[in-house]
Amino acid sequence: MVVYAGQGENKRTMALLWRAHGAVQDADKVSPGPKQGLSVDEIVDAAVELADAEGMNAVSMRTVGKVLGRSGMALYTYVPSKGELVDLMYDRALGELPTRYDVSQGWRSAVVAWADDYWAFFLRHPWVLQVSSARPVLGPNEFASMDTVVRLFDGVELPALLLRRIVGTLANFVRGCVQTIAESRQAPGATGISDEEWWYARSAALAAVVPDFAQRYSALIRLETEGATPPDDDCTPYMERESTEQFKAGLEVLLDGIDASITKAAASAAGSAGAT
Amino acid sequence: MVVYAGQGENKRTMALLWRAHGAVQDADKVSPGPKQGLSVDEIVDAAVELADAEGMNAVSMRTVGKVLGRSGMALYTYVPSKGELVDLMYDRALGELPTRYDVSQGWRSAVVAWADDYWAFFLRHPWVLQVSSARPVLGPNEFASMDTVVRLFDGVELPALLLRRIVGTLANFVRGCVQTIAESRQAPGATGISDEEWWYARSAALAAVVPDFAQRYSALIRLETEGATPPDDDCTPYMERESTEQFKAGLEVLLDGIDASITKAAASAAGSAGAT
């Protein structure tokens, strides 16, 4: 279930996101009627906890309400719709990300540290990947996390436009890598059969149906036999180990590419400086 | 809505995927009863068409059935569950991808051509991104597309393990880039307000709520003002143009990184060859 950001009244959404919990209703407003038995924070906390534990599919208005001992509809007093709740969950989770990295040792080590944190973050909150990234939520922590990535390159000479794209590519890269793991953890069979069992059953069925596999996909077969993942003793599922390795290796490749970009940019800057 | 691959009886699924439409029931079986009024192909076609036109959310058993003039339940005669139908849609769509690229001019131009095709493919079928990538479908076209990517590097000297990771990173990269566009096209507001309008309304609300934005996110602001996307005359939505530019630039960076990997691999191969 990909959940789209609610696009209700933007103003109320923004007020909720930017910690205007007190200022949602214009502060000086009188308020007869019973006190609120809940708070937006409580609701978001409960929803995040639920999503962490049982996946985004388990998060419904009713289930969140049940956790808090209310009906599902009660939440609509605090939050305009489920979309906004998801926005709040998203931005709240992002708040966990570190915002400072040491760039004194150069950008490369800083980027690696950031990527590791980002990676771990998604593993802690896999459901975040299901929140639509099309239209940013524009919450405080989303901006903070973006700001943080940009500051990784603080001392580096790069055209702003190129830097923007590099930053985007880095974020995309981590997201893409971790998605495989995250989804396999949330898959319905996650509790039940393991990756290994699934693969075994599935590829057995495959072999039965497609006897000429090796001929049809010779390049794949060659890659698989030559470059089999070494059976690293620890017992993390196959898919996760594979993805982790790909993350590490892919990051190095990407960093080399960024390095090349920086070198090029420096050369062109020097060239134009020399020309003037 | 992220849809997970059905994990029903693997054998039947595999038979369906690998075009064993005739061989689903063991060929020599007698068959009293009415002829099938539909075929798996028809159903998958209709579902893909629906998904292309109105997004994955519009694809339900009932809606697909309606397109074909049947009830939703009628489809269960042909397909064990919705999960398998999604698998079939996925593999069928992948069948559109080209499988041959000219590597005679070097790997780099071939990879660029492939990336463009892959990109365009996802734009044609944005819903494919919503199909879980955790547990591959293992259909013929999925393997074919992977095989194709591997063959882009046919003449290149790279350790198999590294090549596998590079290939994975490339695929992840394109997926990640296109996701932004794809989701923005499928977003519920896609028919209604445009990207520009949304951004305008949303950031107006933002400015009202957060007056100290520029101080809190100075790095972002600097990036935004210095590296503003040039207003390229054509009228594609802001988000799409931005994403496309990021795709192009990011790909170049990534290719530079791959180049570096190849150089390194060659050096290490030469080194070890010289050492022995």
Place this chain on the structure above:
DNA sequence: TGCTAACCTCTTACGGTGTAATGGGTTAGG
């Protein structure tokens, strides 16, 4: 020809979703 068994399809039903509408209980200010 008529029967039977297998098969296709539809209807109904169940538990789930998000949320609009309604109404009752609680509490502050006048």
Place this chain on the structure above:
DNA sequence: CCTAACCCATTACACCGTAAGAGGTTAGCA
């Protein structure tokens, strides 16, 4: 104390995937 505002629950509606069962259709056999 009354009233108006507010919190919350109930009910209801339209959707979802699919289990269960009923009824029509057809091939093969007697």
